[in-house]
Structures are given as structure tokens and as C-alpha cells.
Amino acid sequence: MSEEIEKVKCLIIGSGPAGYTAAIYASRANMSPVLYQGLQPGGQLTTTNDVENFPGYPDGVTGPEMMIELQKQAERFGTDVRTGWISKVDFTGPVHKVWVEDGKEIHCDTVIISTGASAKYLGLESEQKYLANGGGVSACAVCDGFFYRGQDVVIVGAGDSACEEAGYLANICNKVTMLVRRDVFRASDIMEKRVKAIENIDIHFNSEIDEVLGDDQVVTGVRVKNNQSGDTWEVPATGVFIAIGHKPNTDIFKGWLNLDETGYIINEPGSSKTNIEGVFVSGDAADHVYRQAITAAGTGCMAALDAERYLAAKGLH
Numbered sequence: 001m002s003e004e005i006e007k008v009k010c011l012i013i014g015s016g017p018a019g020y021t022a023a024i025y026a027s028r029a030n031m032s033p034v035l036y037q038g039l040q041p042g043g044q045l046t047t048t049n050d051v052e053n054f055p056g057y058p059d060g061v062t063g064p065e066m067m068i069e070l071q072k073q074a075e076r077f078g079t080d081v082r083t084g085w086i087s088k089v090d091f092t093g094p095v096h097k098v099w100v101e102d103g104k105e106i107h108c109d110t111v112i113i114s115t116g117a118s119a120k121y122l123g124l125e126s127e128q129k130y131l132a133n134g135g136g137v138s139a140c141a142v143c144d145g146f147f148y149r150g151q152d153v154v155i156v157g158a159g160d161s162a163c164e165e166a167g168y169l170a171n172i173c174n175k176v177t178m179l180v181r182r183d184v185f186r187a188s189d190i191m192e193k194r195v196k197a198i199e200n201i202d203i204h205f206n207s208e209i210d211e212v213l214g215d216d217q218v219v220t221g222v223r224v225k226n227n228q229s230g231d232t233w234e235v236p237a238t239g240v241f242i243a244i245g246h247k248p249n250t251d252i253f254k255g256w257l258n259l260d261e262t263g264y265i266i267n268e269p270g271s272s273k274t275n276i277e278g279v280f281v282s283g284d285a286a287d288h289v290y291r292q293a294i295t296a297a298g299t300g301c302m303a304a305l306d307a308e309r310y311l312a313a314k315g316l317h
């Protein structure tokens, strides 16, 4: 026999800064939000060591600590935070149906999507090791570059993100070695030219990381392989930045919501509204440009306010 269907006024999917901020606002507005944490409770920030650019933390805070505090703040006002992830949705009617991975069905008046995006990684064991222990692998130069000021770093990728991040790193680091896997950039001409003009960026084409080197605790460099000649060499570095793109976590919304060609949800400009009434989006699931904790939190707030107004207009709140 199937479980009874639960009815929820406001369902929040995802537990990064966007989801928890939406939860804080929605619970303080008596919307009794239910939040499903998703596959990576706390989101991308849980892979960041120190967060020093989130206003209100003059001494910085670790990513995991910040997410625990955000969760506590949401729970303090009554958000029902649950483990588990949403595996399917049906946005046909005014009641939005979602299914949890264990088969549970929930009918929601409003849905706030805060499923975020995941940085792509190379997949090397050594890369994953120093990513997991915070020893020097990062996918966010703006978040972590500061920790490598005055030092030598490596960046992988040749798109607009890699160029932008290489430029950012070049300003604070001693030397940036940029590894491009083909013999051309993917980035726009202007970004490519800008990067090429920066003196302390050393660009290697047809070059890929063979292994991230370290002393088990921290990164000490990378072994690079030329994918044409097969030659390998080592580049000393304390930080390795992977800038090979992001994937928004929006697969379950395909066919329901308008997505761009990469899969980012398209929201109404200046609001969190999607093409489906009562379904709102916040955070990186709709943002390939800023991708910061503070911007995600801001759009989480917007989504909760938009959801509240929607409920009020429908006489549901």
C-alpha cells in the first residue's frame, strides 16, 4: 500500500546558502517550509575551507561550519529539514507534485529550487584526495585564491571561467601556470587576449595534469603531460585550481522548466519566477555568472518572498 500523500505549503529543494536562506525567510513568514537537503547536504560550500568573503564573519568561518549555522537558523524558526533528495517532479497542475527518492509523494503549493551546481573535476585520485582534505585543490579562485597569495599556482581550463580566474589569481599570486588541453582556447577572444597579456601567467597548450603531487597533507605541485608528445614534467605549486566548467543540478526539471543549453534554469529577469507558476528558483541552479554564497543567499531570500506573495495572491496563505 502506498504511503499517504503529504501536503506542503512550501517545499525547498537543496541545502546550500540559497536553500537555507529561503527556509529562514519562509519559516519566519509562517509558510511551514519543508527542506530536503539533497545529495550533498550543505552544498558546494562544504568543500571550501575558509569563507572570508561572506559579510558578517570578520574572522572568517569554515564552509561546513557556516552551513551548520545556516541550518540551525532555519530550524530555529521551524523549518522541517530532512535528509534525502527529490528524484522526480510533475508540474502539470496548480498543485506541484514531487517524489522523494524513497518513493514518498508530496503535493506542494510552492516549490523553491535551490539545487545548485556542481563543479566539474578531472577525476584523478590525487586531485580528489587534496580536494577532500582541503590540501590545495579548489574549483573556485575567488573563494580560495587568497590563501595562495604570493605563491605559485596551477589552473586547468581554457574557457571564460578559467581566463577570468587566471586573471584573478595572477593579481594575488606569484606565478600562475595555465594548462590548456587543446592547442586553442575555448574562451572568447577578448578573455584569451587578456590572459595572454598578463606577464605572470605561463600558458601550456596540449597539456594536462597527470597527477597532483603532494606530501599527503598539502599539494606541492603537479606532474603535467603533453598529450601530443607524451613528455611529462613537474610544476611546483601550492594550489591547483580546476576551472573546467560547472553542471547545474537540474536534470529532474528537464521537460518542465525552461533551461538554457547548459541546463541552468531560466528565471524571469529580476525575480525568482520560473515558467511554471508557484515554482521558484534561487542560487547557482540559475546562475552561471556570479556563483557566490552571498548571491545565492540573496536569491534564496527573493524566492521565499516571491513564494509568499504567490500564496497570498492565491488565497493560500
Ligand code: NDP
Pocket: 121, 122, 156, 157, 158, 159, 160, 161, 162, 164, 180, 181, 182, 185, 186, 187, 208, 243, 244, 245, 246, 288
Ligand atoms: P566552458 O565549458 O566554456 O569551458 C571549459 C573549459 O575547460 C574548456 O577550455 C575545456 O576544454 C576545458 N576542459 C573541460 N574538461 C576538461 C578536462 N577534463 N581537462 C582539461 N580541460 C578541460 O566552461 P566555463 O566555466 O569556462 O564557462 C561556462 C559558460 O559561462 C560559458 O558560456 C562562458 O562563456 C560563460 N562565462 C562567461 C564569463 C564572462 O563573460 N565574464 C565568465 C565565466 C563564464 P575544451 O575547450 O578542450 O573542451
